[in-house]
Amino acid sequence: MSQQEPATLSLVRHGGVLTVRLNRPEVRNAMSQMMLRELLDVLAGAEAGGVRAVVLRGSGGHFSAGADLHDMAKARSAPIAHETDPMAEANAAFGHVCAAYAQSPLAIVAVLEGAVMGGGFGLACCADVAIASHTADFRLPETSLGLIPAQIAPFLVERLGYSQAKRISVTGARFGAEEAFRIGLVHRVCANEPELDAALASALQQILACAPGAVAETKKLLRRARFEDPASLVEHAAAVFAKAARGEEGAEGLRAFAERRKPAWAS
Secondary structure (H helix, E strand, C coil): CCCCCCCCEEEEEECCEEEEEECCHHHCCCECHHHHHHHHHHHHHHHHCCCCEEEEEECCCCCECCECHHHHHHHHHCCCECCECHHHHHHHHHHHHHHHHHHCCCEEEEEECCEEECHHHHHHHCCCEEEEECCCEEECCHHHHCCCCCCCHHHHHHHHCHHHHHHHHHHCCEEEHHHHHHCCCCCEEECCHHHHHHHHHHHHHHHHCCCHHHHHHHHHHHHHHCCCCHHHHHHHHHHHHHHHHHCHHHHHHHHHHHHCCCCHHHC
8 A cells, every 4th residue: 555644535454454434524525536546546555465355435424425526627627638638537537446446356345324426326336245324325416417427337237237227327316225225236234333333344254254365266257257158158267266276275275174163364
């Protein structure tokens, strides 16, 4: 991770878990260009620094209200020079953040409270595990503002399926945690803060009981499986499995099972 403390994020490292709080509560954690750069920097540092799970949360009772409107206005008013559109560049910066978190070999857990809007909605869709408070207010207002959920679109389809992604996009939808659970956006809804903390602790305990290399390779295989015919993956999947079984994690996992103990990575 960067040696300099992020200006827009709050970081807490506990063992193999890094909690990253979007920390601009005065604007409901709207994502500025600086925050996007820091999110990428923090993730790169986590991937290189022995972290096994990243928890994304927001400060002040909200996850994120989406894009920072000040940054958007600045990009919109900037001139297009040499076929480079500042607005497109700003939008692409958010897309790179979503792609990085969605494709990370680390387990990504999102804890969703209060406003989960626009870009915040999209970032939530990138998480492997999403846990929502009953206070979560999900909104995808882009089309109602004459805009397009451009960078969010692929992750909406991936998380919710084509039908629900279309419905949410064309209606500028707003809904609560229970509907988010019903359509598969989140995996659990919690009634209060203690229940939310307990659900997060349980999810992290389960993640840390799994081998980090196996988690990374499984995520990579699942990404391929979304787009390829199962028959075309047979040989590749077999090779990945064999490599894992013959590797250090596979050997330790099988020994631990035979000896009725926790594997080394879970201790």
